[in-house]
Amino acid sequence: MSGFDQALLDEADETVRVRLIVNGRKVACEVAPRETLVDCLRNQLELTGTHAGCEMGACGACLVQLDGRAVHSCLMFAVQADGAEINTIEGLTESGVMADLQAEFHRRNALQCGFCTPGMLINAQELLSQLAQPSREQIRDALSGNYCRCTGYEAIVDAIDAVAKARSGGGGAT
Amino acid sequence: MKARAFSYFRAATIDQALDAHARVGDDARYVAGGQSLVPALSLRLQAPRLLIDITHIDELRGVRREGGYLRIGALTRHCEMLSEPLIAEFAPLLHAAAPFVAHPAIRNRGTFGGSVALADPASEFPAMTLALDAEIEIVGTAGIRRVKADEFFLDLFETALQPGELITAVYVPLFRTGQRFAFDELARRRGDYALVGCGMLATCIGDHIKEIRISFFSVGNIPMRVKGAEAALIGSNLDAERIAAAQAALEGDLAPPESDEVPPAMRLHLARVLLGRLLGRLRDGA
């Protein structure tokens, strides 16, 4: 009992159909197995909020939520995500779950060119879902895999810190 | 860069995965968390014809007690090392090491089995299986066997795994009363691979060391126990003199390779510093 069809090997260059739920909508894409999830999101689904920087897991620009957890969309192939539920920055913006984080980033100049911002927001959202009141050190630690070339991080840490306090009822996001 | 073209097969059972690998041989690769393999494919360091996805195999999942061991399924994610209560209670050294493994999003996908199989000498978990005297459960077409961590790591990225074999689980002896552990690493930046890292597990009678296993990573081609240092500590209550003796013994235990970044003498020095700190923590019960 195998399930593995030898003929598969000759089809490496052909596309396969993957079904995903992206930002709450069912979608189907034709992808070559070698196509990464970030390329599929950007090129096929035209969801260009997810950025591709290093494409090696180092910069964090490509973070998306996969089945509710932050993952690097450059570190998986779209075929691996078949059947999964994905939320990108577009969907998370639309749903309003991180509106406070976005407003705070804006207010505190925690973004300049904005290239790193979607990844920063997704990471921050995940951090705050696990730790209601992280210390500044814990915030920095959580952001250790997200590169920002512009801000020097201080304003990003400030913004996340302020939202954490506001969300846990301590005020502060002013 | 983009990966070379390959075919993709999602295995539902261990048998399916082994069978697919057997039919394709050297040209096949298993993918678990993909957090090391996918970048290797993107950089074209590897170009298999077939990727066998093992992440949907239920038999590789789960953490449970079995006899005197905690059986940690190969697909246990790094983040679960932090969230799973059984691990915190019965394998606290793994729980302590987990925050040092990469970054949060990588920990959400990377797997324990993948980390041990890859056997990166700079990785935290392979070294901790040594400190814990863990056993690696391996399945191949010939059946299942268990290999002690002491016999598992052979050379740079080389392990007791034969081509096509899968790690199904790692068995860790249950943490007991009277045992103490410590873990830390020195890195340039949080989340980076360590310049030197170390974890240890001691069995004590009162304040005296009855048994101790100390494992270093990022100091050679494989994770390494330091038997000279361990021997220097047996029977001691970790007084300054014995700690100094253990630190001195590292000279004979470790032979860090030449590297452009960190000269061997500096790595040895860092290893001594780290050992001193961790033994101090073990003594103070931290």
Ligand SMILES: Cc1cc2nc3c(=O)[nH]c(=O)nc-3n(C[C@H](O)[C@H](O)[C@H](O)COP(=O)(O)OP(=O)(O)OC[C@H]3O[C@@H](n4cnc5c(N)ncnc54)[C@H](O)[C@@H]3O)c2cc1C
């Ligand atoms: C930016 C970055 C930073 C990182 N930092 C660290 C770090 O500080 N410390 C650290 O330890 N790791 C680090 N990693 C690596 C990461 O932890 C990986 O998750 C881990 O090394 C491999 O696990 P995986 O499940 O992703 O394996 P994969 O990438 O899927 O596979 C790795 C190898 O193991 C094989 N394999 C996988 N599972 C099995 C199995 N069950 N049986 C047999 N073979 C198997 C695969 O065929 C492949 O050859 C980092 C990665 C990145 C991208």
Ligand code: FES
């Ligand atoms: S693009 Fe994925 S981490 Fe840089």
Ligand code: FES
């Ligand atoms: S705002 Fe430019 S990279 Fe962060």
